[in-house]
Amino acid sequence: MRIVFLRSNPVQPDPRVEKEANSLIKAGHEVSVVAWDRSEKYNVNMSYLDLKNGRAAIYRFGIPAKYGVGIKGNIGPLILFQFRLIQWLLKNREKYDVIHACDFDTAFVSGYLVKILKKKIIYDIFDYYVDAFNVPKILRNFIESRDHKLINSAEGVIICSEKRKEQINGTSPRRLAIIHNSPSFPCFKMSSLALNREKVKIAYIGILSEGRLLKELAEVIINNPGLELHIGGFGSLHEYFHELSSKHSNIIYYGKLEYSKTLELENSCDIVTAIYDPKIPNHYFAAPNKFYEALMLGKPIIMVKNTGMDEIVSKNAIGEVIEYNAISLEKAIENIIKRKTDWPEISIKMKQLYEKNYIWHEMERRLIKLYKSI
Structure with missing residues (x-):
């Protein structure tokens, strides 16, 4: 399959994204990555991640923003990032079969688009959004409700420990995989x-x-x-x-x-x-x-x-x-x-x-x- 990872950081590095991409390349899949570079402003830059088992094309959006300030501190850049994701996924819809969405901030829009574009989606929950980030109370219920719908509708859901089953209590994933953040280097x-x-x-x-x-x-x-x-x-x-x-x-x-x-x-x-x-x-x-x-x-x-x-x-x-x-x-x-x-x-x-x-x-x-x- 042709798989595109979506990530809201520049993947410079991102150990979990890189080792999952490397493993999927090893299994014969074609992998690309779409990422958010918060350090400078530009439209899109394309380069390659050189992984042990092959190369993955990476497309970075340059949208200046800060780390660790929550939704309130980054609302403008976050909305722009969502629009850029939509544009890229629509424009490149013939280049991928599966969206591997990392966290809610990439799964939100891609969850809607997969239905329109008839693609598959894997929802990889690195951090459960409403517990991990400074989410305003007015948005908390909406985000959690939408998050649960995404978990229930995705072809597969990934969490990073057995303990995290408690966080998604009340959902019914079609397929659930527990993949720990283990290093891939012996x-x-x-x-x-x-x-x-x-x-x-x-x-x-x-x-x-x-x-x-x-x-x-x-x-x-x-x-x-x-x-x-x-x-x-x-x-x-x-x-x-x-x-x-x-x-x-x-x-x-x-x-x-x-x-x-x-x-x-x-x-x-x-x-x-x-x-x-x-x-x-x-x-x-x-x-x-x-x-x-x-x-x-x-x-x-x-x-x-x-x-x-x-x-x-x-x-x-x-x-x-x-x-x-x-x-x-x-x-x-x-x-x-x-x-x-x-x-x-x-x-x-x-x-x-x-x-x-x-x-x-x-x-x-x-x-x-x-x-x-x-």
Whole structure:
């Protein structure tokens, strides 16, 4: 089949989109991507994603907007993005058979168009919209009602953990696949960088925004010369960390990184963080990329109590589960360092958990099976 992924970020990178696209190419499908570049203004740029199993054409719309400000802060750009999606899907209707819509902000318009154009749709719920974003009360009921209709009408629905079945309670998907955010790279191929072995190195590469205790983490590192923070990604705090790294030698900022480089850097560090604000309902159901990456690489992880996967960290003693504040974060780092002699044993346990429950080979099988069924 000819499959087009729709995503409301630039896919530069987007690990989940890229590994799903790569797996579908491997299964013989033709894949393209339509994405939203919020960094600059232009009509549409076409290039290619070079994936392990082949190339995927990617069409990016340049519509300036901000990350992490909710619908209110981006209402104009969001509406324009919807119109651009409609135009592209109509103009290119002979180029695809299936729309793979990632999240409600691409599924909303494509859900209507598939009926008109007689196409199929797979609804991939990375984040349940009304729980994940700052949705005004006046729109909440409408969005949730429409979301449930999309879930019930799509050929297939994908969620990223068993726990997320609770979020879509009250719906009846025709087909439901659970595909975890597992890395698609085998850990035995991961190389390591030549970093300072005398220091404990903490890694965070992802969305650079408020609500992840990133500034607080940096403050802990700055005040402890025995620690280093290796941080990269994109978002509203990128300038903050770029400037901070120029002032402090133990804050190392990398900017945007390819996913393979992200894993290489994490593999070269000692501790990974996956910190989310538990006040946001969606974070209770979170399935963070960092959790799966830490498992695969065997790196102790820090998570927040009552955010997705925290119970696995606690149950297996493979890191620290904290309260959402700087004091608890600092204490967690100290506790992990105290267990330094246990790190090899923790690493083995984490890798075994990954291979038993989350390995990408199994997630790929589920994805290909879903597409075969439609």
